[in-house]
Amino acid sequence: MTHTRRLHLKTLPLILVSIVLGPLGNVFLGKAMKGSAIAHFSSLSDLLAIALRVLASGYLWLGIACLLGFFIVHMLLLTWADYSYVQPAGSLSYLSISVLSYLLLGEVVSPLRWLGVIVICVGVFVVGRTAPSTTPAATGVL
Amino acid sequence: MLEAVLFFFIVVAGTGGELCVSRAMKSVGEIHDFRPRALLRFLIQSARLPWMWLGIALMTLGFFSLLTLLSFQEVSFVVPVSALSYAAGAFGAKAFLGERISAHRWLGIAIVCLGVTIVWWSRK
Numbered sequence: 001m002t003h004t005r006r007l008h009l010k011t012l013p014l015i016l017v018s019i020v021l022g023p024l025g026n027v028f029l030g031k032a033m034k035g036s037a038i039a040h041f042s043s044l045s046d047l048l049a050i051a052l053r054v055l056a057s058g059y060l061w062l063g064i065a066c067l068l069g070f071f072i073v074h075m076l077l078l079t080w081a082d083y084s085y086v087q088p089a090g091s092l093s094y095l096s097i098s099v100l101s102y103l104l105l106g107e108v109v110s111p112l113r114w115l116g117v118i119v120i121c122v123g124v125f126v127v128g129r130t131a132p133s134t135t136p137a138a139t140g141v142l
Numbered sequence: 143m144l145e146a147v148l149f150f151f152i153v154v155a156g157t158g159g160e161l162c163v164s165r166a167m168k169s170v171g172e173i174h175d176f177r178p179r180a181l182l183r184f185l186i187q188s189a190r191l192p193w194m195w196l197g198i199a200l201m202t203l204g205f206f207s208l209l210t211l212l213s214f215q216e217v218s219f220v221v222p223v224s225a226l227s228y229a230a231g232a233f234g235a236k237a238f239l240g241e242r243i244s245a246h247r248w249l250g251i252a253i254v255c256l257g258v259t260i261v262w263w264s265r266k
Contacts, residue, residue, distance in 0.1 A: 023221070029209060030217035038213045054209075094222055101218035109218050116260030117218075120225045123253030127228060130247040 011081045014073050015089045022070040022090075023097035027104050028063030034105075088128030091121045148211040149223060156204030157230040161238050162197030168239070169193070222261045228254045 036054050041047040054060055077086045094117050101107040109117075170187050188194050211220050229251050235241040243251075 026212075026221050027217055030212045030220075033209050033213040036213045038210055094225065097221045098218045101216065105217060107216045107218045110264050113218060113222075113261055113264035116257045116262075116264060117222050119257030119260055120222055120254050121257075123250050123255075123257055124225065124228065126250030126253055127247055128250075130244050130250065 007080060011077060011085075014077050015086070018070055018073045018077065018090060019093045019096050020100075021066050021073060023093050023100050025063045025066030025070055026097060027100045028059045028066060030063075030101070030105060032057040032059035032063060088125045091124030091128065094120050094124070145211065145215065148207045149226075151207035152204050152211065152220075152224050153226045153230050155200045155207065156224075157227045157234055159197045159199070159201030159204060160231065161234045162193045162200060164197075164235075165239060166191040166193040166197060216266070219261065219265060223258050225254050226258050 032054060036050055038047070038050045038054065041050055074086070074090075098109045098114065098117050102109050166188060169191065170184065208220070208224070232243050232247065232251050236243050
């Protein structure tokens with residue numbers, strides 16, 4: 001098996017995991033925050049009570065765990081593959097957030113919003129096709 | 143109005159935080175040694191840099207703004223609109239880190255902004 005093929009086999013499953021894990025984290029955060037009324041508090045004690053209620057939500061911690069997992073997977077991917085390969089693939093996460101919001105939160109994603117999300121994916125993909133580094137590396141080496 | 147302020151914090155503070163961390167990382171230099179002692183030295187060196195702490199503070203502000211916005215807006219609206227951070231990141235990287243942004247990358251960023259505008263129109 002060639003090195004490139006081995007690298008593909010190693011990175012593709014992790015790219016799929018990152019495309020699901022990051023958006024899933026945001027969906028869980030959304031579930032934890034939905035209806036908490038934290039933006040409409042009337043006093044400091046009110047804000048504290050809302051914050052404590054949010055902190056007690058399992059969804060908040062599940063969301064943070066997913067985002068931490070996403071961060072670790074992303075870092076791992078960047079040690080194996082080029083940033084310019086990982087970043088465009090990550091643009092698909094904007095599509096998966098729409099799918100997961102529909103499936104898990106029951107949000108109605110209008111055709112106009114789908115169109116916007118697809119245009120964003122295209123834009124991120126184009127950004128990802130550019131050179132990942134334009135400045136010389138720092139001189140200090142650890 | 144509150145919505146716009148929170149998006150401003152998510153995009154500007156979040157991206158500003160990443161730029162500050164990036165600046166701190168660039169001054170520390172590349173990591174070639176991944177042994178625990180070298181990583182610990184790297185962490186200690188990073189923690190001594192004010193840019194690192196400013197970055198963490200700004201990213202925290204961005205995260206709490208995201209949580210607040212998610213309390214009254216849909217996830218499928220908030221996350222795509224926060225892609226504006228690609229544009230903020232490009233302007234910030236050019237001004238703050240001296241990066242050269244190619245015409246090809248500006249084109250990608252313009253497409254992202256167009257997509258964000260379309261998603262914004264879909265707001266309920």
